[in-house]
Amino acid sequence: MTEVFDAVYRGESPFGKRPPWDIGAPQPAYVALEKAGLIQGAVLDAGCGTGEDALHLAGLGYAVTGLDLSPTAISVARDKADARGLGAVFEVADALDLTGWEERFDTVIDSGLAHTFEGDRLRAYATALHRACRPGAVAHILSISDRGSAEMQARLAEAIDEIPAPLPDDDESPTLKRSADHLRDGFAEGWTIESIDESLMRGVIPTTSELLDVHAWLGRFRRD
Template sequence: MSEADGPDGPGAMTEVFDAVYRGESPFGKRPPWEIGEPQPVYVALEEAGLIGGAVLDAGCGTGEDALHLAGKGYAVTGLDLSPTAVSLARDKAAERGLDAVFDVADALELTGYEGRFDTVIDVGLAHTFDAGRLRAYAAALHRACRPGALAHILSISDRGAAEMQARLAEAIAEIPAPLPDDASESPGLRRSADHLRDGFADGWTVESITGTRIRGVVPPTAELLDVHAWLGRFRRI
């Protein structure tokens, strides 16, 4: 069985995330990363002048961050593995009268998008990848970006993941609550600053990796929850 056909391949992941976006998971109709507004970190980055040119929202979900930037006048393309998420994002764009492009694509390949982008934003996609897949993702972004492009990667940290897991477990009976030091649920997956740095070691310059907060939502209550995360800024060589 090839990796593409395996349990972590794009076909299997599409099925998983499509089910989530259809409301067929313990999260109900609203997964914890769909907060109904742009991430505060990306609002601040745009205000600071760190977004420019053609923008890629990698793993766009239902499009809140892409649509925020489209509303500011940027040319934005949102890509996601889930057709259901992309369909929801397109509906939002039409309802709001915003000119943003949303398409289905595998972020580990990005075939057909070579040399297209000047800025990348990523809310919570990179932190789903182990070391090998993170390097493949960084290589795909390198192909999709022009020289000098900036990639802003917002990635939950180990600490933040434990905080979010514990809060979700309190609210949803089906969600387990592993101890913060229990890595058995995701062996080999470490959400550290070094993990990001190593993933973007080839073809990128690390400009900064800083501690910040990523906003999530506790689905049953719609309570917004900010947990610890890393914000990596990488420049394409």
């Protein structure tokens, strides 16, 4: 997966130079969470991409670490931090492992990483986050829903010839189900589920730079 995502960030995919999740600004859901006082202490941005959420929080005075599998994304994020004079730390790391990051963080934000994992891998991700967090830490997981995924897929298919229209689901090649229960199951061990609410995730149509908000889940999980 490293090469797949690194190629996307290098502009070597049907999306062109800008993937649809790289909106050039922080996710509104995380801006609202911070304003509500729900971001505390040392922050991990898991799957940080080019760093906009992490940099937003760093600009507000938080100690933030952004981790991503893509070396290209991390390089871009570091350049942004230098250009803005912000002290956010960005490192290449596998979110399914996080060895070396044990008990570092009080808050986790995740904008669109958890929804890429199926059952066993989502549970492995939750386990890795558990190791990286201090007791009582909170993970805020912004995950696109089935409805939001269909919305985004349809818009991308309209705009980009290489993007296929959604295919019918079948038993031999089932589609990843992005439901609230998917998140509940993934974070069932070692975490207390405080809430899973309907939310919105902002994306961008790469060919037009049009921003759009699609349906998502926002889960809040507290480390036991």
